[in-house]
Amino acid sequence: MTTEVMDLPPEYVSPANDLRSDTFTTPTPEMIKYALSASCGDAVYGEDIDTARLEKTVAKLAGKESGLFCVSGTLSNQIALRCHLFQPPYTILCDYRAHVYTHEAAGLAILSQAMVVPVIPSNGNYMTLEDIKSHYIPDDGDIHGAPTKVISLENTLHGIVYPLKELIRIKGWCLENGIKLHCDGARIWNAAIAADVPLKQYGEIFDSISICLSKSIGAPMGSVLVGDLKFIKRCNHIRKQQGGGIRQSGIMAKMALYNINTDWKARLAYSHRLAANLAAFCKANGIPLESPADTNFVFIDLRKAMMDPDVLVKKGLKYNVKLMGGRVSFHYQVSEETLEKVKLAILETFQYAKEHPFDQNGPTQIYRSESTEIDIHGNAIQEIKTYKY
Numbered sequence: 526m527t528t529e530v531m532d533l534p535p536e537y538v539s540p541a542n543d544l545r546s547d548t549f550t551t552p553t554p555e556m557i558k559y560a561l562s563a564s565c566g567d568a569v570y571g572e573d574i575d576t577a578r579l580e581k582t583v584a585k586l587a588g589k590e591s592g593l594f595c596v597s598g599t600l601s602n603q604i605a606l607r608c609h610l611f612q613p614p615y616t617i618l619c620d621y622r623a624h625v626y627t628h629e630a631a632g633l634a635i636l637s638q639a640m641v642v643p644v645i646p647s648n649g650n651y652m653t654l655e656d657i658k659s660h661y662i663p664d665d666g667d668i669h670g671a672p673t674k675v676i677s678l679e680n681t682l683h684g685i686v687y688p689l690k691e692l693i694r695i696k697g698w699c700l701e702n703g704i705k706l707h708c709d710g711a712r713i714w715n716a717a718i719a720a721d722v723p724l725k726q727y728g729e730i731f732d733s734i735s736i737c738l739s740k741s742i743g744a745p746m747g748s749v750l751v752g753d754l755k756f757i758k759r760c761n762h763i764r765k766q767q768g769g770g771i772r773q774s775g776i777m778a779k780m781a782l783y784n785i786n787t788d789w790k791a792r793l794a795y796s797h798r799l800a801a802n803l804a805a806f807c808k809a810n811g812i813p814l815e816s817p818a819d820t821n822f823v824f825i826d827l828r829k830a831m832m833d834p835d836v837l838v839k840k841g842l843k844y845n846v847k848l849m850g851g852r853v854s855f856h857y858q859v860s861e862e863t864l865e866k867v868k869l870a871i872l873e874t875f876q877y878a879k880e881h882p883f884d885q886n887g888p889t890q891i892y893r894s895e896s897t898e899i900d901i902h903g904n905a906i907q908e909i910k911t912y913k914y
């Protein structure tokens with residue numbers, strides 16, 4: 526029996542206590558009111574004014590000739606990488622944790638017919654040029670090889686800001702070797718304010734950037750893929766092929782424009798402040814982190830702490846905070862009260878682990894279906910259990 530989500534208690538549907546992801550940001554009344562004046566043209570014909578305005582606005586912010594509004598970051602990433610590629614065999618090189626490799630359902634193999642070279646960064650945080658040089662496949666005529674034709678970097682990845690100097694080094698080498706450079710910029714806005722780097726400077730480095738609107742910017746959906754005009758035209762073709770043509774998308778575009786044209790930097794800075802506060806709390810209590818909390822994510826090193834992710838999720842529910850596991854994701858709609866409550870949940874889980882060490886020998890997954898209110902069959906979980914550990 527499927528129960529309407531609306532039956533869930535309001536506190537379980539609010540973004541204020543949702544630390545599972547910054548994808549849980551929700552449209553505000555101001556955004557919805559602003560969208561009432563949205564254009565209603567058919568965007569497939571290029572006739573929707575607000576969609577075109579959004580694409581131009583984001584492209585201009587990134588210093589690129591053109592932009593393409595896509596229904597998701599997954600689609601914009603997959604289209605971009607496909608359009609940088611021409612004749613297989615070829616490979617795409619990326620970090621072993623990259624979303625394009627781990628969370629886009631093998632799209633690179635299916636849509637792009639590409640092999641992926643997943644790289645474990647030698648410094649544990651981000652790939653350096655040396656990491657890339659020692660893993661890429663040269664286009665040297667060796668009939669055994671599948672040359673690396675595009676490198677996909679994520680900024681931020683695991684909340685880590687990619688050092689600008691390293692990006693510039695990698696870009697220089699890519700130019701020398703005829704390799705394209707794509708950025709999965711689901712959180713490029715966060716990187717921009719944390720590193721004080723204008724989006725335009727990232728636009729000078731990357732051939733294409735997938736700029737998400739549905740995470741920290743707080744739009745209900747989508748991304749804008751930016752690049753040069755010829756590239757974006759090709760991407761528009763592949764987007765249509767993949768069923769990604771959107772008709773009256775003005776309403777969605779208008780909501781995104783509202784947040785881009787209001788103080789997004791302050792909203793993101795707030796979420797970064799909460800994350801930094803939690804990271805300091807963890808450090809003060811000896812709770813290990815997987816990576817530096819440069820932006821809006823805190824990644825607790827559950828393996829090192831021998832903490833059970835399911836216990837953490839249940840402890841979160843005990844304090845009316847939604848978690849999926851060791852990644853604690855802040856966004857501008859998270860309350861200060863939630864920050865204080867998640868500290869209690871984490872500390873209790875850490876203390877519980879001392880008596881009940883959990884040896885997680887399986888893969889570390891971000892998605893944990895038990896932590897949602899809806900199970901995989903679409904049925905609302907009637908009672909949200911609070912576990913007394």
Ligand SMILES: Cc1ncc(COP(=O)(O)O)c(C=O)c1O
Binds near residue numbers: 596597712737739
């Ligand atoms: C790093 C990263 N890239 C891409 C995406 C894909 O975005 P979407 O969920 O809109 O497909 C996500 C998740 O939302 C992400 O975390």
Ligand SMILES: C[C@H](O)[C@H](N)C(=O)O
Binds near residue numbers: 545547548628891
């Ligand atoms: C990983 C998942 O697909 C989503 N991008 C998130 O960050 O929550």
